[in-house]
Amino acid sequence: MSRALKYDIPGPDWRITPEEIKEKGLRESFSRSSEEHVSLVVDLGFGRGEFLLALVQQDPDTLFLGVEYSFKRVLKMARLLARSGLTRILLCDATAEAVVGACLPDASVREFYVNFPDPWPKKRHHRRRMLQSAFVAQIVRCLETSGVFNVATDHRGYAEWIDEVLSREPGLENLYAPDGWRDSVEGRPTTSYELEWRAEGRSFHFFRYRRQVGVEGPVSARDRAAELDSQPS
Ligand SMILES: C[S@@+](CC[C@H](N)C(=O)[O-])C[C@H]1O[C@@H](n2cnc3c(N)ncnc32)[C@H](O)[C@@H]1O
Secondary structure: OOOOOOOOOOOOOOOEEEHHHHHHHHHHHHHHHHHHHHEEEEEEEEOOOOHHHHHHHOOOOOOEEEOOHHHHHHHHHHHHHHHHHOEEEEEOOOHHHHHHHHHHOOOOOEEEEEEEEHHHHHHHHHOOOOHHHHHHHHHHHHEEEEEEEEEEEEEEHHHHHHHHHHHOOOOEEEEOOOOOOOOOOOOOOHHHHHHHHHHHHOOOOEEEEEEOOOOOOOHHHHHHHHHHHHOOO
């Protein structure tokens, strides 16, 4: 029998809606902590939140935004954070596409993570994959100069797709070149998904790309994102 969901937040509630971010502005949404912490890291589709929590605990000088479209997962993470005493983190219950596309200003993010996005293995479902050219162009628009985009997947077919989408993006430089990806990354926090899958003997694909300096400024990246958005997928 599944346990009943607890809706009360036992402390500060760090959830925020995309509308609130748009209204207040990203920096202002973090209120007092934004003055002391200069850079922002965003985890898209944070799931159970272990990776995001490990990042926040490792890096006391940074602000964090977690985006996840499962209401239940956001609620559980908000309950956990309320008890943690952490204040440099906000959770947004929305799609990654909506937040990246409409809430994050140009050149505002130091690092993005997309860990183990749903692979949608059937060909007819590939259009549902998060890593699409238009979305990646939006990521580039939001990255600071030399900001970094990290992606991880355990699915070989999706890894090949991601490799193609990322290597085609002129605003990004592959930090693992000449390899497309690595199968492990030293010092990276592990998630419960990852531990389960490693135990099953699955292989891993980690991507790390940096925003190319001098190739696409925020304005041209925005124009490119708009241009890709207007193309049929
Ligand atoms: C396989 S889980 C991985 C979770 C976590 N990143 C990890 O590594 O443990 C994929 C997560 O992405 C979320 N998700 C899928 N598509 C999303 C989207 N478009 N926007 C936000 N979250 C999404 C799902 O709800 C799920 O929690």
